Amino acid sequence: MRVLGFGDNIVDRFVDRGIDYPGGNSVNVAVYARRLGLDAAYLGVFGDDDLGNFLRESIAAQGVAVDRCAVKEGESGVSTLRVDDGDRIFLGWNGGGVTVSEPLVLDDDLLDYVSSFDLVHSSVYSRSESELPKLAGLGPLVSFDLSSEEEFRAPAYLDRVCPHADLVLLSCSHLDEAATRALLADAVRRGAGMALATRGVEGAIAHDGRVTVAVAARPVGEEEVVDTMGCGDAFLAGFAVSLLRSGWSARPPSFGASGSGSSGSSAAGGAAGSSTSTGSGGSDSETSVRSEGAAGSKTSTGSATSASSAGARAARFARTGSSPAEGAIERALHDGAAAAYDQCFVEGAFGHGRATVTPPVASMWRAAEHER
Numbered sequence: 001m002r003v004l005g006f007g008d009n010i011v012d013r014f015v016d017r018g019i020d021y022p023g024g025n026s027v028n029v030a031v032y033a034r035r036l037g038l039d040a041a042y043l044g045v046f047g048d049d050d051l052g053n054f055l056r057e058s059i060a061a062q063g064v065a066v067d068r069c070a071v072k073e074g075e076s077g078v079s080t081l082r083v084d085d086g087d088r089i090f091l092g093w094n095g096g097g098v099t100v101s102e103p104l105v106l107d108d109d110l111l112d113y114v115s116s117f118d119l120v121h122s123s124v125y126s127r128s129e130s131e132l133p134k135l136a137g138l139g140p141l142v143s144f145d146l147s148s149e150e151e152f153r154a155p156a157y158l159d160r161v162c163p164h165a166d167l168v169l170l171s172c173s174h175l176d177e178a179a180t181r182a183l184l185a186d187a188v189r190r191g192a193g194m195a196l197a198t199r200g201v202e203g204a205i206a207h208d209g210r211v212t213v214a215v216a217a218r219p220v221g222e223e224e225v226v227d228t229m230g231c232g233d234a235f236l237a238g239f240a241v242s243l244l245r246s247g248w249s250a251r252p253p254s255f256g257a258s259g260s261g262s263s264g265s266s267a268a269g270g271a272a273g274s275s276t277s278t279g280s281g282g283s284d285s286e287t288s289v290r291s292e293g294a295a296g297s298k299t300s301t302g303s304a305t306s307a308s309s310a311g312a313r314a315a316r317f318a319r320t321g322s323s324p325a326e327g328a329i330e331r332a333l334h335d336g337a338a339a340a341y342d343q344c345f346v347e348g349a350f351g352h353g354r355a356t357v358t359p360p361v362a363s364m365w366r367a368a369e370h371e372r
Helices: 025-036 050-063 107-115 130-134 155-164 177-189 230-245 307-318 326-343
Strands: 002-007 010-014 019-023 039-047 071-072 078-084 087-093 121-124 141-145 167-171 197-198 205-206 211-215 275-279 287-293 297-302
Touching: 002 025, 002 205, 002 230, 010 050, 019 025, 025 039, 025 050, 025 230, 039 050, 039 107, 050 130, 087 230, 107 297, 121 130, 121 230, 130 141, 130 155, 141 230, 155 177, 167 177, 167 230, 177 197, 177 205, 177 211, 197 230, 205 326, 211 326, 230 326
Parallel strands: 002 039, 002 121, 010 078, 039 071, 121 141, 141 167, 167 197, 275 297
Antiparallel strands: 010 019, 078 087, 197 205, 205 211, 211 275, 287 297
């Protein structure tokens, strides 16, 4: 199985440590998939400055292929941040540098390369939205990180992304459970095959138009958290890799059995504990069946789905052939939680830091002026 990170790369500059770390959502997912045992590659644009070389070499050192990337004249993306009690605090960034200002365009040669992967992942920081339709019917599944900013939850933006994504991730630690579930349902209604929400210490929820599965979070405990950089990306990677291993595929698959998943733990996502599964729908009358699962109590509720949701799923199933079984989704949530938990004890996104040797780039602005 092969995973491709397509889009953003960036240098995370920790001003309190005086250390630069390689990162970027698309980069991180590829690196984490490699650490979980899959073949992985990154496809994007590097700046031609020293930081661009640092990024390229750091990613390659993780066993992630970068040979099809482009190098363009311009500065690399830099974000500045510090850590307060284990939590990352973003201070500012330069807009992503040439990686974002001149994103990679998928020509026929690159599309042939991309078609060799099982999953292609991208994000809102990649400016890859225009390339997503090219991936339809190409072969790989597509995942997309929608981050936490309101501009990326607007109907017009969701309608650009969701019809072309088999999995979308939304960071929802600032939302209550009802609002989170409504957002997931909206993403699926607009065409996403599945929507995953990470809610920090409140756990994680996945919804695919048929069922909604939630896992509770567990505090880290007495261990000392290094920082939370990359925890959400690690959750997504663990979740997606678990589904791929269960048989999730853009080709007609045979998914894992629908039994309950094994337990896991995480401070940044979900963990072992009770899980709740609820069928989607819009009718007021619902029938529910309660059963006990290995990971805790589980409630399943079935009801009618709207015509628009059914239409979106019909188009999506024509592309993916099927949808993961409920048990596979539950296991994937626990596996994502375990990956996020482990990430709490890693410096930066994946280590490989070096002392900051360059001054802030000229285009840097504060996070207060433009939230990353």
